[in-house]
Amino acid sequence: MPELPEVETVRAGLVPAMEGRRILKATVNRPDLRFPLPEGLADRLTGRRVLSLRRRSKYILADLDGPVAGQAGEVLLLHLGMSGRILVSGRTLGAFHQDHPVPEKHDHVVIDLEGGARVTFNDARRFGAIDLIAPGAEGEHPLLRTIGPEPLGNAFHADYLAGRLAGRRTPVKAALLDQRIVAGLGNIYVAETLYRAGIDPRRLAGALGADDIARLVTEVRAVLAEAIEAGGSTLRDYRHADGELGYFQHSFRVYGREREPCRTPGCKGTIARITQSGRSSFFCPVCQRP
């Protein structure tokens, strides 16, 4: 469940289980995801208190306290890749899920917290990532260093985007997927954004007009905000996963709707699917002009 709204939903779901709580035990069942887990991960987590949970792009960042009182601790970085899920279970006064007590296949890391919650990182395809970042080193971390502005933040605006797209001969679809240009968008929300902005995904980024770019900024923000409000999107029938309460998938206007009618009032178009840079693009050939 991996684009920005899903990650934000997962982060929010982890707050009652983790924030302010001490990690009593950490179990590593598998030594590697996309890359090897940090050396001594379980030991470095055990005994630490989770001070706060943040999100940057599609990454969840957990600020830990240090082993020495008053000293800053490491930051736990979590990335879900394509298939990653974070499950929350445990006896906790009903504050969160209680229905996933049984270990499943691909439960790679399990964290037990003060208060009785168990947080499980499950990722069948192992495209996800877990890392520990030294205090103050977040800005130089290879996975975070080159990421562009948060789309819901002040740094993402039409002038900025125009500057980043100028002269680019790549399709706008690819440009919006590029995390260095804007953080957090993935295949679904790019498709939905381009539909709402009335822009054909094949148009070259550098050929967009100022009006196109202004609409893109508006629609990126609107789609993401609506999706977060809906708790993200749930594609497959992931039972028991935190964050799968999302229902934004019912609001998709183009994603996954190949050969279905366009939902723009009065439009007789049919949603098309093409492949761009190896991934599916869904769009209405009538509403979204080349």
Added chain:
DNA sequence: ATGTGTTCCTGTCCGC
């Protein structure tokens, strides 16, 4: 530098 294609891995679904 910029743009494109391949690759990592497992699971599911669809057509024969």
Added chain:
DNA sequence: TGCGGACAGGAACACA
């Protein structure tokens, strides 16, 4: 029911 192939929400990497 089995089997093969296409496809899946990401992103790093190798190459032209």
